[in-house]
Amino acid sequence: MATVILPPRHYLNDGYGIASWLFTRDHKRIALLYLAGVTFFFFIGGAFAVLIRLELATPAGDLVSDETYNKLFTMHGVMMVFFFLIPAIPAVLGNFLVPIMIGAKDLAFPRLNLASWYIYMVGATFTTYAIVTGGLDTGWTFYTPFSTVSSTSQVIPAALGIFVTGFSSILTGLNFIVTMHRMRAPGMTWFRMPLFLWSTYATSLIMVLGTPVLAITILLVAVERVFRFGFFDPTLGGDPVLFQHLFWFYSHPAVYIMVLPAMGVISELVAAFCRKPVFGYSFVAFASVGIAVLGFLVWGHHMFVAGQSVYAALVFSILSFLVAIPSAVKVFNWTATMYKGSISWDTPMLYAIGFIGLFTIGGLTGLFLASVGLDVHVTDTYFIVAHFHYIMVGGTIMGYLGGLHYWWPKISGRLYNETLARISAGIIFIGFNLTFFPQFIVGYLGMPRRYHAYPPEFQVLNVLSSAGASILGVGYLIPMIYLMWSLRYGRLAGSNPWGAVGLEWTTTSPPPTENFAETPVVTWEAYDYGAPVEGHVA
Amino acid sequence: MLPEAHHAHHPALAHQFDSLGQQKEAATLGMWVFLLTEVLFFGGMFLTYAIYRAWYPAAFAVASHELDVTLGTINTVVLITSSLTMALAVHAAQLGQRKLVLWFLVATMVLGLAFLGIKSVEYYHKFEEHHVPGPGFQFEREYFRHAQLFFSLYFIMTGLHALHMVIGIGIMLVMFWWTWRGTITRDYYSPIEISGLYWHFVDIVWIFLFPLLYLIGRHGP
């Protein structure tokens, strides 16, 4: 085997010093800027989670006051949703990979890409300011009229922070859409693109269509709070349910912004580690777009008990059942891909099958919730909390970690310690299930969410959950350590350590700033395993 | 794999693109996608308006009467004319007529400023008549609460529209500068074109705002 060496010139040594990073136009460096940002805010959100689980280890509200507890779950939600889950895979992995996977030198608008990062950081700064000057207690959902009239917490800075960060999301989505339409290399047709790109494209559609509505809604909340305008205040003739319609019009599709990119990662991982094309490529591609479109039609399922008409509830219920179909198609297709595949159980694959199992549970419980009768019983209980954590943590975070591990050699040029990585994946899986499965039970039994105290008969399950959370926390910390360690001491990876098919594996690790020495001309189908073609490694 | 062609690069060609044509297509698509986001941004406000107008038709009609139809109509004419001058600016740019581009950009900006000037006058009138929502708001008792809702919508919708106009005028200034120093040519005029797209969009928002805010129930006594 030839000795692997680092390429002499690549994007990481193409310019040194902080200015070369803060003023970069290179999508790969911008991806790393985002990586630093989202990791930092993940741990802030995680710190709030620690406090929540500490409080809930005992039935009495004895760690913090109820008002402080309101701030804890609010800030946990705000940080995790807006500053980690929504940007993580698109802005880190998407930014890094989209141009490379289509054979381009960069995104369509590199300076806009850098601006997106700055906008993200400015929004995060406003929100952090809100945290350190007293916090927000409205729930990440900002329901009116509490947020506009009664809350005495830092609603305006937090709302402004989220408003600003929304533009980061919009501009990233815009950049991806234009790039994929206009900058694919010769021969890279839509149906030769890796499925990660289809998912990213679908995600980008949601970002540009939904986020503006969040922007106007949050702006109206801030304006109403400052000027007492009355859009959502019943005493002034407004309707609080209108806020919920506008808010969830974005926030439901937002959950697909969070999960679609992870699904895209899983498609890549399953293909690479089963050494097979993804089964039913076009079904998976269309399912991605289908999820994006259908995801806009279901928001009222968050409002079954809010006061909307029962007819609207029924329509949203039926549509919510429908949106599960494309997700199910994907799960079946990944499973079919594994069938008779040549499976290797490297860390990314462990995360992939973790995703498939946990997303299925989360998705099925979503179907339970689509049924109005059941939802009325479990809404605002821990059943809901468990449902969305199965998708967002069991789903998205697993997908993110799987992708991070899979593409780490490409991003850094180094291999991480596989043993430690597999152990961490196991710890995360065990910790996750211990944290969140008891929450399904305790929620079904009636424990409300967003309460800092609960009846003593729920304590055992809560203690299990809190114990699981500490294990999960350890599981998240270990990769931080070995990934950082690998940057300096890891074995060199070479251009294709996994033997995978894809344009990103044809260039060096790390890639040069312009991604490819020469513009590729694509003559093979996606996931062309088992068919050696000049120009890519089968 | 294609070897990199070593040809002279047009100074305006960005490194990530292969040709000016590709760059223009990307820029145009980018602006259209951005306008799509603006449709949904303003759309949220129009939805809010629609619901409350359906709920409080009498109050909205009475409140709408307090707006000055003459000034509103003049502003509509001004803005549509500015769209014409903008379209003519793009046309001149396509033909490489630098001086005409400059004049039409100036005309567009002047009309835009006129619009904002008239808007300011209207806002001032509203302030004097105590129609600004908040502690100083005054209105006949029967319609007090819901007229305040109307004026809240009036100010936020026209306010955000005006903000977009200000940004648009800023963009026109930049376009003026680029045209002045020769960056804009027959081969490279897409910045003018996409600035025009933005300007026309802001015009379209007003085309809807005007009848919805100013012309409710005008036939009444």
Added chain:
Amino acid sequence: MTDHILPKRVYYTIFGILMLGTYLTVQIAFFDLGRLNTVVALTIAVLKATLVVLFFMHVKYSTRLTWAVVLGSIFWLGIMFVLTMGDYLTRVWLTYG
């Protein structure tokens, strides 16, 4: 991509129609047509906007992708309106308990 350069008289003609539309909108507002007032006003507005989009913004001569973006934005706005109004218009029919 070949650029379609419209003759200037097209712009002037469209401008004239837009002015006419504005005049009509204002005049009709002062006649009592009942519920039709809103319908007429919005119809004229939609026609004016369509002309601006097709001719001033060159969409009539643009790519299918541009058409997709324009129509998509209207369609998505429609989703937001229809499903929300679906709640508001049916609230009086039946409520919980």
